[in-house]
Amino acid sequence: MSASLYRRRRAKNAIVQLLAVGAAVFGLFWLVWIMWTTLSKGIGAMNLALFTEMTPPPGAEGGGMLNAFFGSMIMSLLGIAIGAPVGVLAGTFLAEYSRNSWIGETVRFVNDILLSAPSIVLGLFVYTLVVAQMGHFSALAGAIALAFIVLPVVVRTTDEMLQLVPTQMREAALSLGVPQWKVIVQVLYRSSMPGIVTGILLALARISGETAPLLFTALNNQYWTTNVLSPMANVPVVIFQYAMSPYENWHSLAWAGAFVLTMFVLLVSLLARYIVLRNKIAHD
Amino acid sequence: MNATSLPATADTRRDAADLRADRAFRWLVSAAGVLVLVSLISAALSMLWGGRQAFSRFGLEFFWRDAWNPVLQDFGALVPIYGTLVTALIAMVIAVPISFGIAMFLTEIAPKWLRTPVGAAIELLAGIPSIIYGMWGLFVLVPFLAEHVYPWVDDNLGGIPGIGAVFSGPPLGLGMGTAGLVLAIMVIPFISSVMREVFLTVPGQLKESAYALGSTKTEVVWDVVLPYTRSAVIGGIFLGLGRALGETMAVTFVLGNAHRLTVSLLEPGNSIAATIANEFAEADSPMYLSSLIALGFVLFMVTFVVLTIARLMLRQLKKREGN
Numbered sequence: 001m002s003a004s005l006y007r008r009r010r011a012k013n014a015i016v017q018l019l020a021v022g023a024a025v026f027g028l029f030w031l032v033w034i035m036w037t038t039l040s041k042g043i044g045a046m047n048l049a050l051f052t053e054m055t056p057p058p059g060a061e062g063g064g065m066l067n068a069f070f071g072s073m074i075m076s077l078l079g080i081a082i083g084a085p086v087g088v089l090a091g092t093f094l095a096e097y098s099r100n101s102w103i104g105e106t107v108r109f110v111n112d113i114l115l116s117a118p119s120i121v122l123g124l125f126v127y128t129l130v131v132a133q134m135g136h137f138s139a140l141a142g143a144i145a146l147a148f149i150v151l152p153v154v155v156r157t158t159d160e161m162l163q164l165v166p167t168q169m170r171e172a173a174l175s176l177g178v179p180q181w182k183v184i185v186q187v188l189y190r191s192s193m194p195g196i197v198t199g200i201l202l203a204l205a206r207i208s209g210e211t212a213p214l215l216f217t218a219l220n221n222q223y224w225t226t227n228v229l230s231p232m233a234n235v236p237v238v239i240f241q242y243a244m245s246p247y248e249n250w251h252s253l254a255w256a257g258a259f260v261l262t263m264f265v266l267l268v269s270l271l272a273r274y275i276v277l278r279n280k281i282a283h284d
Numbered sequence: 285m286n287a288t289s290l291p292a293t294a295d296t297r298r299d300a301a302d303l304r305a306d307r308a309f310r311w312l313v314s315a316a317g318v319l320v321l322v323s324l325i326s327a328a329l330s331m332l333w334g335g336r337q338a339f340s341r342f343g344l345e346f347f348w349r350d351a352w353n354p355v356l357q358d359f360g361a362l363v364p365i366y367g368t369l370v371t372a373l374i375a376m377v378i379a380v381p382i383s384f385g386i387a388m389f390l391t392e393i394a395p396k397w398l399r400t401p402v403g404a405a406i407e408l409l410a411g412i413p414s415i416i417y418g419m420w421g422l423f424v425l426v427p428f429l430a431e432h433v434y435p436w437v438d439d440n441l442g443g444i445p446g447i448g449a450v451f452s453g454p455p456l457g458l459g460m461g462t463a464g465l466v467l468a469i470m471v472i473p474f475i476s477s478v479m480r481e482v483f484l485t486v487p488g489q490l491k492e493s494a495y496a497l498g499s500t501k502t503e504v505v506w507d508v509v510l511p512y513t514r515s516a517v518i519g520g521i522f523l524g525l526g527r528a529l530g531e532t533m534a535v536t537f538v539l540g541n542a543h544r545l546t547v548s549l550l551e552p553g554n555s556i557a558a559t560i561a562n563e564f565a566e567a568d569s570p571m572y573l574s575s576l577i578a579l580g581f582v583l584f585m586v587t588f589v590v591l592t593i594a595r596l597m598l599r600q601l602k603k604r605e606g607n
Contacts, residue, residue: 012500020388103317113588120580124334244537
């Protein structure tokens, strides 16, 4: 009786462990498949024209994505420039001015919700807020939509990083008669800088692949433009339109764009990880 | 001693300047904090405002009408809502057990040297932009399913009385089932990394005492780790659900964009996010636009509730850790 119970428990354990290994293999399987597809189709479609020519009109041969790369860069940088400073300040508010108060808890909670809110909803929000008011699509509206995605990421990392700074550091600085804002700007920001930079990099990685909020804010533009008040081409929306189109030429451009985008996102997130890791080692 | 008797030395002037700067800084960061609060509320209100025409024309009926006809200006949210819920449900059915398996593998089974690389690789999946999932889904997964999987499903499961209708249909490759599968792949890294993290918070003594009594790994995970982390695990699942409900680009590529109510998982459907992404640019009338924004409002409210539950549940474990 007890021997059979023992055998049953061991058998069950073996099966469950096998299933768990299977689950991990299942997860890795898709990763490998998706990466392989992006690599093989993307490298095959790479050429110099991709970085030197504009997006082609329907049916035309050749062409590249120069205007889209440029537009993505402008909008991502603008999104970071708008979202990150506000995020750092709001994170400071949470960590330094409202610890354990109801308003701090509420803001933190709302920020967590914003962090996982669907990006298409933020796009619609910016559409009604900016595009509908201005009367036309613009790169600026796109950047504002991206800034709303940057904001919660930076708030969260700033909040967490500042909370990691030992209280003694604040006390030491304050006891020297340094005013609180200087303690925060010159002491606390300095010691939590790697963490904050990591947060900004993670936000950059996230917004550079965002498509949905740009569909109805920045829209797209087949031509070269540097005017942030006009519609601007950007990599994700170009990939979306070209992949959905019936033209072979456009498909291969979309794959090349997807490859560059994926590599960029992976590199930025690796860099973010590296900064955290290096900092951790320095502290140990 | 009163204040007037003190000469205004350089020191007190500096104190006053510091005080002003301190106050200004405090005001600045508080404004930024309040902005976070305001942005969520105004997002909800602006969509309610943008959708006011649709809501006032169709009233509450908007939520259960299955019409979607831009020519007749007749709109209802039932088909997209149904598609959103069904695809998210399929995703959760696949992703939850798989994520649990991955978390168990990474915390209890895998040898130490394997844990970091496998964990990092799974998290890489979370970093890939969703449009890449969409392209891969459309150009690789859809043809594969249409050729090798769906014909078999239609032949072997389509005939079963009762539930057969769910598995029968033309093997297009596009559809609710495909969208659910892609969504599952996308949320697995989120759910499994939350599960792994909360599993790691279980005190070692708790697990060791169970092992000392002769428990198997399965029993330790199921009877010790899972009860200890239950609320946070549910939070992680809801976090994944929120993601699955709101995911746009990947679903837009593989769902087929058809405004039809169907029980078959093999047939194309639509979801709220995909409808908005596909049709926003071509919405040529105020009522059409308003209906799309109203859909966005519905999506926002649903994900808001789901994410709130997720955060409340995740907070439970943090509180316990604090004690």
